Amino acid sequence: MANAAILVIGNEILSGRTQDSNVAYLGKELAARGITLAEVRIVRDDPAAIVAALNALRAAYTYVFTSGGIGPTHDDITSAAVARTFGVALERNPEAVRRLQSRYGEGELNAARLKMAEIPAGAQLVDNPISQAPGFRLDNVFVMAGVPSILRAMFEGIRHTLAEGPPQLSRSVTLGVREGDLAEGLTRIQDRHPEVDVGSYPSFTEGRSLVAIVARGTDAARLEQVMAETRALAAELGAAVSEG
Amino acid sequence: MANAAILVIGNEILSGRTQDSNVAYLGKELAARGITLAEVRIVRDDPAAIVAALNALRAAYTYVFTSGGIGPTHDDITSAAVARTFGVALERNPEAVRRLQSRYGEGELNAARLKMAEIPAGAQLVDNPISQAPGFRLDNVFVMAGVPSILRAMFEGIRHTLAEGPPQLSRSVTLGVREGDLAEGLTRIQDRHPEVDVGSYPSFTEGRSLVAIVARGTDAARLEQVMAETRALAAELGAAVSEG
Structure with missing residues (x-):
């Protein structure tokens, strides 16, 4: 089965200023x-960090998607780092220049914007229907914008x-129970269905313990079976059950 | 200067089901x-992946913080993976058993809950004032819960x-301008203040281009100077300015 990694590039994510939403979107x-999205790395706007992460991820996974750092300003260094990664x-x-020309008038296509047409040799462009400045693909690496609306349009x-x-x-159900009371029965369910990934995610709201049980896999009937067994376990424990 | 990395452990983050919020909290x-938070990795509930990431991060950074996988259920494998990492x-x-006893009655402290007292040899416990089950520190690695309220309490x-x-x-200002019109002037500002990290983050709302300029560093007066020069640049460009 194909798998994938994401490399998020940007100081603004690591400083906590900006909350990443691209990982959850691409994961789904x-x-x-x-x-399967198998790994994510988030690194700073630092060429050596980008090159090291890209080299590790592109060797380990079927696909690598990068997000961030392909705009016109001085802190947009992803394209240069990708070129260096591939030598x-x-x-x-x-073609990238032509696309930028379709958006910007002659006087507007300044040096900063032309930087967005600097693409590693041999790459194929990835369309950007929103602001035209393209992403690109080189081997198994897809280089995309960090702005969520543009990343989504590129991925489409x-x-x-x-x-x-x-x-x-995936199928999920939420139980009004403490995780430690559920754990033993849940282990038995997981053991009976080794091809299903059974996850248990506790939360605490207003002093009340809830546990979301999530079953993931490719066989819908199996997932329903896991959900049925989870509901039976909840009944045994006298736990309230809510969907999702 | 000390730096740090975070290792987020959990299939639910990679599947897109759960939006991580611990990275933004710890980054701030x-x-x-x-x-400086220098790197984040998110890996699946897979012992080999956890061990490999931890070994890379603990060698490279002053501190490593892990989040997730220290609960009572079968998918909580972080403690065992950390023990394996350190051999x-x-x-x-x-002491961890005693803390769990303070929360759970004798009949409630079942095998699943006692799993939360299985700690790598030589580790120091990290307090969990919310649900008692401790995190721990081993060398430069801090192992914490994934549930945000508990992670925050542990970090406190x-x-x-x-x-x-x-x-x-950090200081920031938002300009009603397109990033490509601003880029050249902004590069000059960055060049004049090499010890400040000047970031440029575009967004597009209702067809309107906005760019947030964020200056980061340790010298408040320098940051104010960068903000003043950014406002002057905005005036030159005829751009609207809003705070933050």
Whole structure:
């Protein structure tokens, strides 16, 4: 089965100023296509950190998606770092220039904006229907914008090029119980269904303990079976059950 | 200056089901203490993945904080993976048992809950004032719960043990301008203040382009100077300015 990693590039995520939302979006979209998101790394706007992370991830996973750092300002260094990772030149890409020209008037296409047309040699462009400045693909690495609306639009354009497996499905139920009272019975359910990934996620609201049980896998009937057994366990424990 | 990494452990984050909020919290808290959050990794509930990530991060950074996987259920495998990382035994910790006893009645302290007292040999406990089940510290690695309220309570208890440097401060201003029109002037500002980290973060709302300029560093007067120069640049460009 194909798997994937995400490399998020940006000081603003690590400083806590900006809350990342691209990981959750891509995690769901990849699962729907049958691709497991296996690892995420978030690194600073630092060329050496980007190169090291990219080299590790592209060797380990089917696909790598990067987010962030491909804009026109001085802190946008992703394209240069990707070129360095692959040992290729950063070149002005004529098709990328043409796309920027379609958006910006002659006087507006300044040096900063032309920087967005500097693409590693040999890369294929990824469409950006929102602001035209393209992403790109080089080998198994897809380089995308960090702005969530643009990342999503870019991913829409490339998703059909990715391997497709049986979609990863999930079913969940929330129980009004403490996790430690549920654990033993839940282990038995997991042991009976080794091909299902049974997860247990506690939360505490207004002094009340809740546990969400999530079953993930590719066989819908199996997941329903796990949910039925979880509901039976809840009944045994006298726990309230709510959906989702 | 001390730096840090976070290792988030959990399939639920990678599947997109749960939105992580611990990274943003710790990023802010560490910056306030003068510690730079330099890298984050998110891995699945997989012992080999946890061990590999921990070994890489603990060698590279002053501190490593893990979040997730220390509860009572079958998918909570962090403590065992940390023991394996350090090549030490996982032992029933008498003080951890005592803490669990303070919360749970005799009949309630079942095998699943006692699993939360299995701590790598040589570790120091980290207090959990919310549900008692402790985190722990081994060398430069702090192992904490994934539930945000508990992670925060645990961090409150350990923050005073961390190195303290000049707090990383930030100032920001939002300009009603397109990033590409601003880029050249902003590069000049960054070049004049190399010890300040000047970041540029575009967003698009209702067809309107906004750019948040964030200056980060330890010298408040320098940051104000960068903000003043940014406002002057905005005036030159005829851009609207809003705070924050």
